[in-house]
Amino acid sequence: MKRWDRTAQWQWKQNEFLQFVDVESADGHPHPIGNALLGKQWRELKTQAPEGADWSSHFEVVGGCEPFFNFEFPLPQPDGTRVYLSLCGVPINDAMGNFKGYRGVGKDISSQKAAEATIASLTLIDQLTGLSNRRLLLERINFARMSGFRSAEFGALVYVDIDHFKAFNEAVGHDLADVLLVEVGGRLSKCMRDCDTVARLGGDIFVVLATDLGDSAEKASQHVQRITHKITTALATHFTPSMDIALTVSPMAPRFSASLGISLFQGTDTAVEDIMKRAESALRQAKHAGRGVIRYFDPQVDARINHRVQVEQDLHIAIASDQLRLYYQPIVGLSRNVLGYEALIRWQHPTDGILTPAAFIDIAEETGLIVPMGEWVIQSACEQLVAFQSDPSTWDLTVAVNLSTCQLAQPNIAEVIARIVKATGAPSDRLKLEITESMLLTDIDKTIEKMAALAEMGLRFSLDDFGTGYSSLGYLKKLPLSQLKVDQSFVKGLLTDPVDSAIVRTIVQLAKSLGMSVIAEGVELEGQRQALSYMGCKEFQGYLFGKPAPLK
Numbered sequence: 255m256k257r258w259d260r261t262a263q264w265q266w267k268q269n270e271f272l273q274f275v276d277v278e279s280a281d282g283h284p285h286p287i288g289n290a291l292l293g294k295q296w297r298e299l300k301t302q303a304p305e306g307a308d309w310s311s312h313f314e315v316v317g318g319c320e321p322f323f324n325f326e327f328p329l330p331q332p333d334g335t336r337v338y339l340s341l342c343g344v345p346i347n348d349a350m351g352n353f354k355g356y357r358g359v360g361k362d363i364s365s366q367k368a369a370e371a372t373i374a375s376l377t378l379i380d381q382l383t384g385l386s387n388r389r390l391l392l393e394r395i396n397f398a399r400m401s402g403f404r405s406a407e408f409g410a411l412v413y414v415d416i417d418h419f420k421a422f423n424e425a426v427g428h429d430l431a432d433v434l435l436v437e438v439g440g441r442l443s444k445c446m447r448d449c450d451t452v453a454r455l456g457g458d459i460f461v462v463l464a465t466d467l468g469d470s471a472e473k474a475s476q477h478v479q480r481i482t483h484k485i486t487t488a489l490a491t492h493f494t495p496s497m498d499i500a501l502t503v504s505p506m507a508p509r510f511s512a513s514l515g516i517s518l519f520q521g522t523d524t525a526v527e528d529i530m531k532r533a534e535s536a537l538r539q540a541k542h543a544g545r546g547v548i549r550y551f552d553p554q555v556d557a558r559i560n561h562r563v564q565v566e567q568d569l570h571i572a573i574a575s576d577q578l579r580l581y582y583q584p585i586v587g588l589s590r591n592v593l594g595y596e597a598l599i600r601w602q603h604p605t606d607g608i609l610t611p612a613a614f615i616d617i618a619e620e621t622g623l624i625v626p627m628g629e630w631v632i633q634s635a636c637e638q639l640v641a642f643q644s645d646p647s648t649w650d651l652t653v654a655v656n657l658s659t660c661q662l663a664q665p666n667i668a669e670v671i672a673r674i675v676k677a678t679g680a681p682s683d684r685l686k687l688e689i690t691e692s693m694l695l696t697d698i699d700k701t702i703e704k705m706a707a708l709a710e711m712g713l714r715f716s717l718d719d720f721g722t723g724y725s726s727l728g729y730l731k732k733l734p735l736s737q738l739k740v741d742q743s744f745v746k747g748l749l750t751d752p753v754d755s756a757i758v759r760t761i762v763q764l765a766k767s768l769g770m771s772v773i774a775e776g777v778e779l780e781g782q783r784q785a786l787s788y789m790g791c792k793e794f795q796g797y798l799f800g801k802p803a804p805l806k
Contacts, residue, residue: 326363338367382432383439386453391461394451395526398465403521405466408474411529412462413515413537414442414485417545419458422510438489438510445484461533467518474518475550482514482548511546513537518550535559565617568603573626577602580634581802585654585773585795588787594652594686596795597635598802599627619660628661632671636680638805643681654686654716659693668707675711682712688739690718694729702732709734716773721761730768738765740791742776749781762790 326340340361378390386394398409416422416438423431435458442452442460451463464481467474489510515537519529532551538559540549572578579602582595601609618624635653642648661667675682687708694701705715716737717730721744740761747754758774765772774786777796786794 337362337364339363380439380454383436383454385439385443385460386451388453388455391451391453391455391463392526392530394453394463395529398463399519399522399524399526399529401465402519406469406520407465408467408469408471408518408520409463409465410467410474410478410481411517411519411533412464412478412481412485413533414460414462415513415515415537415541416458416460416489417511417513419510434510441488442485445481445488471518471520478516478518482516485514486512486546486548513540513545514548515540516548516550562617565614566621566623569601569614569618569621569623569627572601572603573623573630577604578627578630579608579804580631580638582638582653582805583795583802584800585652585793586799587794588792590799592651593793594654594684595805596654596656596688596802597631597638599631600802619658622660624658624660625664628655628658629670629674631655632685633674633678636674636678636685639680639684640678642684650684652684652686652714654688656688656718657693662689662693662701662704663697668704668711671708671713672711675713683714686714686716686737688716688718691720691722694733698729698732702729702734705734721757727764730764735768735770737771737773737793740772740774740786742796745774745776745782745786745796748785749779755785758786758791759789762786766790 326338328336328338330336340363378387378393379385380387395409395411401407402409416434419431419434422434435454438458438460439452439454442462446452446462446464449465453461453463455461462481462485464478467477489512515533515535517529517532517536524532536549536551539552540547542559543549579600581598581600583598584592585594585596587593599611599615601614603609615624618627632655635655639651639653642651642653657667664670671687674680675685689705709715714736715734716739717733717735718739719741720738722741738761740758744754744758744761748758749755762772771793772791773793773795774782774791775795777783777786777794777798779798782796783794783798
């Protein structure tokens with residue numbers, strides 16, 4: 255960095271700070287920039303310099319004869335470039351102590367400013383695409399809020415997520431996927447005005463910030479519709495020839511769709527982070543609805559999504575902190591004698607109390623938490639079977655547990671259950687696994703293989719909700735089933751609907767023909783029990799005999 259170290263002196267005369275009288279470089283040679291300042295007055299420098307320095311504050315300092323000043327300002331050069339100068343000075347006094355002017359030194363700080371600009375760019379710009387990054391986007395959103403507060407104009411934040419990008423990335427590799435991201439960023443930028451902002455938050459998530467969209471939500475929505483149309487059209491067209499060549503190694507088509515989530519805002523009523531969260535929520539709604547979908551932020555849908563997210567987080571805690579419970583509903587015979595129990599999961603929520611599966615089982619299925627949860631159920635049921643073995647009055651009772659689709663899809667499900675049975679010492683012939691018809695719709699051969707491995711261990715299978723699915727009856731002769739379970743929807747209409755009565759009778763006869771037992775669930779009335787008994791059903795389950803409850 256070059257320094258003007260000999261003199262850069264000014265004299266006070268009629269409120270003017272006059273010229274530099276001598277400027278040299280640190281090596282003793284004339285400094286080209288400094289020499290250009292010889293003969294210049296402060297007022298002249300001010301008129302030549304572009305915006306970028308607080309001249310008024312500086313004049314207050316030197317005009318007040320302050321004991322020291324340090325001032326930076328830019329100056330344009332003939333070649334169109336700009337240099338940055340840093341000047342500092344101390345006052346000059348005569349023998350009587352009267353102020354005569356300033357003597358100081360100056361530095362050419364252009365290199366320093368360039369380095370600062372580079373650092374700022376690294377912190378504000380996405381290095382792959384050259385677009386704004388999250389930090390700069392947050393600043394722009396805040397500025398848009400302030401501007402909207404003064405003008406009453408709406409703004410919009412649009413989240414753009416490339417559909418199936420993960421699959422594309424895995425198919426062609428990171429390098430070619432990065433080419434796509436750069437191309438997408440360029441296309442999005444061309445869709446927007448110069449006053450708008452296009453940012454990349456990472457991965458395939460892009461964000462568009464549009465401002466000055468009108469003073470009503472209706473006008474803003476119309477403007478956003480035009481923007482989203484440009485975006486979807488730009489992404490749907492063929493990519494550049496280089497990208498088309500890259501895509502020849504990929505099974506994906508050289509066109510892409512995107513899911514868009516939109517949040518409108520006006521003024522400063524909504525915080526920056528809340529605007530971001532709303533746009534993210536709208537994007538989740540779009541992706542949940544399918545691909546190539548556009549969604550505006552919907553508070554009601556957002557509340558449901560937030561609830562599901564909270565339930566998922568709480569379920570993780572529930573599994574890890576022993577909040578799950580097993581309730582048991584009795585299964586009885588013709589004389590109401592207890593033959594066994596069905597184990598039904600409950601959640602002892604720390605604030606909401608006991609929750610039934612209706613409150614959480616779907617979320618557990620979607621998130622995969624049903625797998626560790628199901629293992630816990632089997633473990634607890636086996637421990638209960640061991641407890642039954644210690645009492646002569648209960649040693650022959652069975653326990654039925656429900657297997658989920660996710661559990662049965664696990665390649666090692668047979669090994670997992672075998673390990674639990676062996677570790678607990680539970681009698682395998684007393685453990686009954688219930689599956690549903692819908693679980694048999696895909697990959698039936700592997701399902702049969704897994705079930706056969708479990709049946710060899712002595713476990714029994716019951717086909718739950720029989721008659722409500724759409725599977726062929728052909729699987730009945732292939733699966734190692736020991737029992738059919740009449741769905742409660744047929745039991746409910748047994749006494750009033752001839753069709754339900756005929757279906758139940760058919761199921762009972764079918765089970766008998768195949769050498770299986772049959773159990774009816776949802777029995778609530780004595781008349782239902784009698785009708786089922788008359789048809790040949792010998793096992794029953796329902797509120798008539800007892801509700802699910804903990805075993806004492």
